[in-house]
Amino acid sequence: MVGIPKSNRCTFCKLRKTKCDENWPTCGACTRAGKVCSGARNNFKFVVNGCHNEAPTPKSSDSDDASVSSSGDGSRAHGPVSRRASPGGTIIVDMKEYTTASGTGTFHRMRLTRPHRPRHLNCSRSTPSPSPSPVMSPSELLSARFVACLEAAKGTGNDLLIWGPSIKLVPQRLGSESPVLRHTVELVVTTWSNSQRELSPETWLDLRLYTQALGSLQKALKEPEQSYVTDIIAAQAMLQKVELAYDFERGTNEERHAQGLIAMISRGGPWQGFNDLGLQLTFDIYYNMLQGDVRLGRDSVFMHHEWAMAFKQAIDSSTLRPALKAMYRLWVEVTVWPTLARLVRMLCQDRSDTMTAAELVLRATPVLDYLENENETTFSSMMKSGDIVEVENLLDPDLFPTCYQFRDIDTAKLFYTHALFSIIIARTLQEANTVLEHYAPNLMKRCREYSRRIWMSYPYMRTQRPLAIEYTAALAFAYESANEEEREFCVRSLEDMEYFRRPPPIGRWIEATIMANVKGYTGRVPFIKSQDVTVELCGLGCRC
Structure with missing residues (x-):
């Protein structure tokens, strides 16, 4: 052989x-x-x-x-x-x-x-060999991880969609290879994953990735490329929400984020043409931008007629579902909030300034009428359709026999945001009526009615912890209309909603700190850049 x-x-x-x-x-x-x-x-x-x-x-x-x-x-x-x-x-x-x-x-x-090359007895040329698995790029892998996070916690308080519907459109932008968006998404994915593990809240935020994302954002803001403007807005919005949700100590960047977001959105002008992501991002962070304007005592750049018309046109031509359209139209109407707070500050400095009081009434009344019309139309329709229902309250039945349940978090946010601004606008009008010596008992009644709506939303919102942090603002504004028992409920609820935040946002929720924030954001006390707790405890102002 x-x-x-x-x-x-x-x-x-x-x-x-x-x-x-x-x-x-x-x-x-x-x-x-x-x-x-x-x-x-x-x-x-x-x-x-x-x-x-x-x-x-x-x-x-x-x-x-x-x-x-x-x-x-x-x-x-x-x-x-x-x-x-x-x-x-x-x-x-x-x-x-x-x-x-x-x-x-x-x-x-x-x-x-070798067995890793299997051979089949009855195979022939007509039998196609299995195609190799496609190799995923780093951006595709990150996008897949992000989508997995979005789908992993539906119906729980860790559902990232609580931050707003725009977040589910972010994965498709990762293909742009924008460093600022990629680094921010890596931070969100890692921090969210840490929050799901048996770790203390102090360790949720990955400081290395946070520093990387913040550095990429600072670099992108210096010389923003036109093709990456939407990516920069998305990154800045998510970075701000990560700070507020997972580590309030770094929420000190809130004012800078608000100014950066305003600059990036206004950069293209009112008629820039909003795509779905751009439109949803703008309104998902609208509260934070208006809040920043209130603290700085300036009018919102978006309150001008051209911006209002551009926003309304974009909302009407979008394919968003009715609840989101109603929410975004609400934001357009309440863009006057910083202006009203500024006018109230002027009245607090001079109680004889009837011209300022008259201007305040002129600006606030149409918004209050809009909110009341929404109550009679949009919310009446939602209650009839079952999107909003009253059910038995199992948490505090003695205080509130029934509570509200909602179709989804977007419907709940629309409901309590509407109640929040109904209270804010009514409070500013009360200040004007005091100067003008007009007696309007319906305003107090309205504040009480909408405060009760916020309280009755608590059992549902409690299930949305820890990410539903914006609801705490509604709870705080509802405090002023409460009786003694209801105020105790508000304090418990505020502490319960923010039990995990390290450090707590304002130290401790007590009457002095709650009322300082409520009065600060309605223009009745000034904002003071200080960490001295006596500023709030003595009623001198609101720390910022």
């Missing part, structure tokens, strides 16, 4: 001088020709009595053999193909037995293959 090095083709293909598709155990050429394929010839071919292992003739097989084909050279082969794994599980032995016509000897040909 002589061993001769051979090519990797089977004998039939080599004799024909054609390429073998190596679709073992029977290649495509041998299948079409009705030949018995010699199989892979990785090491040696054998010659016995002058005969190669050419196509053999049929012969009956033993119990382990399968049928064989014949050829004209007289050699016969047992066609069984038996695959046996070695004890280590790493080698497969493929053995055929041949009997030559020109001699009495027999020989076996063995083929050693």
Whole structure:
């Protein structure tokens, strides 16, 4: 027996001088020709009595053999193909037995293959080989991780959609390879994942990724590329929400984030043409921008007629569902909030300024009328359709026998935000009426009614912890209309909603700190840049 090095083709293909598709155990050429394929010839071919292992003739097989084909050279082969794994599980032995016509000897040909290259007995050229798994880019992997986070906590307080519907559109922007957006999403994914583990809240925020994201944002804001403006807005909005939700100590950047967001959105002008992500991002962070304007005592850049018309046109032409459209229209109407707070501050400095009081009434009354109309139309419709329902209150049945349940978090946010601004606008009007000596008891009644709505929303919002932090503002504004028992409820609820925040946003929720914030954001006390708690405890102002 002589061993001769051979090519990797089977004998039939080599004799024909054609390429073998190596679709073992029977290649495509041998299948079409009705030949018995010699199989892979990785090491040696054998010659016995002058005969190669050419196509053999049929012969009956033993119990382990399968049928064989014949050829004209007289050699016969047992066609069984038996695959046996070695004890280590790493080698497969493929053995055929041949009997030559020109001699009495027999020989076996063995083929050693690795199991990670599976071969099927009945495969043919017509059977397509499985395509390799596509290689995902880093951005695609990050997008997949982000989507997994969005889908992992639906219906829980860790549902990132609480931050606003715009967040579900962010993954599709990761393909732009914008460093600022990619670094911010990495921070969000890691921090959110930490919050799901058995870790203390102090360790949720990944400081390395936070520093990286903040650095990328600062760099992007210096020389923003036009194609990345939406990415920068998305990154800045998420970074601000991460700070407020997971580490309030770094919420000191809130004012800078608000100014940056205003600058980036206003950069394109009122008629820039908002895509879905741009429109939703703008209104998902609208409260934070208006809040920043109130603290700085300036009017919002978006209160001008051109911006209001552009926003309304974009909302009407969008494909958003009714609850979101109603929410965004509400934000357009309450853009006057910073202006009203500024006018109230002027009245507090001069109680004889009737001109300022008259301007305040002129600006606030249309907004209050709009809010009342929304109550009679939008919310009446939602209650009839079952989007908002009253159910038995199991948390505080003695205080509130029933409470509200909502179709989803967007409906709940629309409901309590409407109540929040109904209270804010009514409070500013009360200040104007005091100067003008107008008696309007309906304003106090309205504040009481909408405060009760906020309290009755608490059982639902409590299930949205820890990310539903904006609801705490509504609870705080409802405090002023409460009786003693209801105020105790408000304090408990505020502490309960923010139990995980480290450090607590204002130290401790007590009457002095609550009222300082309520009066500060309605213009009745000034904002003072200080960490001195006596500023709030003594009623001098609101710390910022």
